[in-house]
Amino acid sequence: MWSATDDVAVLGYEVQVRSGSGAWTRAYVGSAVSHTLSLPLGHVGIRARATDAAGNVSAWRTTTRSTVVTDVTAAATRSRSGSWVADTARPTAWSGTRYVTTAVGQRLTIQTNGRTVAIVAQRGASGGRVAVLVDGAQVAVVDLASRGTRDRRVVWSAAWSTRAVRTLEIRTLDSTGADTVWLDAILTRR
Numbered sequence: 001m002w003s004a005t006d007d008v009a010v011l012g013y014e015v016q017v018r019s020g021s022g023a024w025t026r027a028y029v030g031s032a033v034s035h036t037l038s039l040p041l042g043h044v045g046i047r048a049r050a051t052d053a054a055g056n057v058s059a060w061r062t063t064t065r066s067t068v069v070t071d072v073t074a075a076a077t078r079s080r081s082g083s084w085v086a087d088t089a090r091p092t093a094w095s096g097t098r099y100v101t102t103a104v105g106q107r108l109t110i111q112t113n114g115r116t117v118a119i120v121a122q123r124g125a126s127g128g129r130v131a132v133l134v135d136g137a138q139v140a141v142v143d144l145a146s147r148g149t150r151d152r153r154v155v156w157s158a159a160w161s162t163r164a165v166r167t168l169e170i171r172t173l174d175s176t177g178a179d180t181v182w183l184d185a186i187l188t189r190r
Contacts, residue, residue: 009053016046082106099183106172113165114188118157122152122182128175132156135167145178
C-alpha cells in the first residue's frame with residue numbers, strides 16, 4: 001500500500017522491485033494505492049514513486065526494512081514432521097514447489113528474525129485448517145477453504161515492535177470434508 005499528496009492531483013504510481021542488489025524492475029504502474037506483487041525468493045527491495053496531473057514525478061521512496069521471501073521447501077529454513085509432500089505439479093506455487101498434506105497433526109517449523117512475518121498458501125474447495133504457533137503459543141487458526149482456487153494468498157500475518165528470533169510453527173488441524181493444506185512461502189520484513 002502506498003499514498004501521495006499533491007496540490008494538483010496524483011494521477012498514478014510506479015512500483016519497482018529488485019532481488020538482492022540486482023537491477024530494479026517495474027512491478028506495477030497504475031492509479032491504485034495497493035497491488036499484489038509477485039516477489040522473488042530471498043532479499044527483496046521495493047520502491048514507489050508518484051506522478052501528478054502536471055506530469056511531475058516524485059523521488060523514489062524505498063522501503064526502509066528489508067523483505068525476505070523464504071521458500072518453505074528450503075531445507076535450511078524448516079523442519080517438518082509427518083506426511084508433507086513436496087509438490088511441483090502446480091506452476092503457480094511461489095518457487096514452483098510447495099508442501100502439501102492431507103493428514104491431521106502435521107507440523108512445519110520455521111525460525112525467523114523479522115519484525116513482520118506472513119504465511120503464503122493456496123486456498124481452495126478442499127482447503128483444511130491450520131493452527132499457527134509463535135514460540136510455542138497458539139496465536140491463530142487459519143481456514144484455507146474457499147469456493148474457488150486462490151494461489152499465493154497471505155493467509156496469516158503478524159507484526160512485532162522489535163526484531164528477535166522467533167519460531168513459527170504451522171500445525172494441521174481436523175477439518176471434516178476439507179483437509180488439504182498447501183504451503184508456499186513465508187514473508188519476513190526486518
